[in-house]
Amino acid sequence: MAGYILKRLISAIPVLFGISIIVFVIMAMIPGDPATAILGSYATPENVEKLNRDLGLDKPMVRRYVIWLGNMLQGDFGRSFSLNRPVLDEVMDRFGATLVLAGTSFILCALLGIAAGVVSAARQYGWADKAITFAVLLGISIPSFFLGMMMILIFAVQLRWFPVSGMWPIYGARDLSALISHLTLPALALAVVATGVVARLSRAAMLEVLRQDFIRTARAKGVHERSVIWRHALRAAMVSIIPVLGVQAGFVLSGAVYIEMVFQWPGVGRMLVDAILKRDILLVQGGVVFVAACYVGFNIIVDVAQSLLDPRIKT
Secondary structure (H helix, E strand, C coil), X not given: CHHHHHHHHHHHHHHHHHHHHHHHHHHHHCCCCHHHHHHHHHCCHHHHHHHHHHHCCCCCHHHHHHHHHHHHHCCCCCEECCCCEEHHHHHHHHHHHHHHHHHHHHHHHHHHHHHHHHHHHHCCCCHHHHHHHHHHHHHHHCCHHHHHHHHHHXXXXXXXXXXXXXXXXXXXXXXXXXXXXXXXXXXXXXXXXXXXHXXXXXXXXXXXXXXXXXXXXXXXXXXXXXXXXXXXXXXXHHHHHHHHHHHHHHHHHHXXXXXHHHCCCCCHHHHHHHHHHCCCHHHHHHHHHHHHHHHHHHHHHHHHHHHHHCHHHHC
């Protein structure tokens, strides 16, 4: 197992290296002069030249990338000029809020999606299967940001059951109940599409397992149907479901950008959008690389969990 984990960690290095190149090149190719956009009305030729020199933008692109990558490997992601603080500190401060939102949405999509898929497969072609299939297709078809806006309009503006935006109330105690109240709508909006995907693929995995011989043997021995479904079939189907969860974790993490903007959630996604609008190059590059590293790390955890369920994967 240690050797398998080491190989997966080594295989993640070229992935992160490629991501760093892509994000650096994209930010370098954005039209316009970053120094001019940063200075605004103070963008005299002298000020622009000085800022380009301070930011290192007067150097060739390859040299700038090598300097940035070398500093990042030493833990120095640079300094955000718009916030006047280290990039890594800002990302870490924001990542907690994103982790709360994305983690809650992932737990919801995993639990609800697997449960819906199991019930749908166990009641194949029944009314429960048809109802779940309809709900899943409807959920997959609705963009998360549009669903979030509709939730705000209905449940926050009209019914006033939940707050409109933010992570904490402007006035009042910042306790668990306040967090749950602010978290409910964005977490549900973010989880709907992922839940639909997990439910569909869980149903397919369960149907494949239910046709196998060991399930027929368990039923022939008189094992209760509930035990056959939830203990035997689901355990075997998890080998196919776990990789789906890994992919949806990435979807939830990337989809948090839209939801954080809609609900004004103070996370990494909202930080990245603000940084792009302000042309804060180092903050965008550091934030994207950090999020990509988290996504790669989570996929390694998923692969290890899958190898524990099916030892054949390690070979």
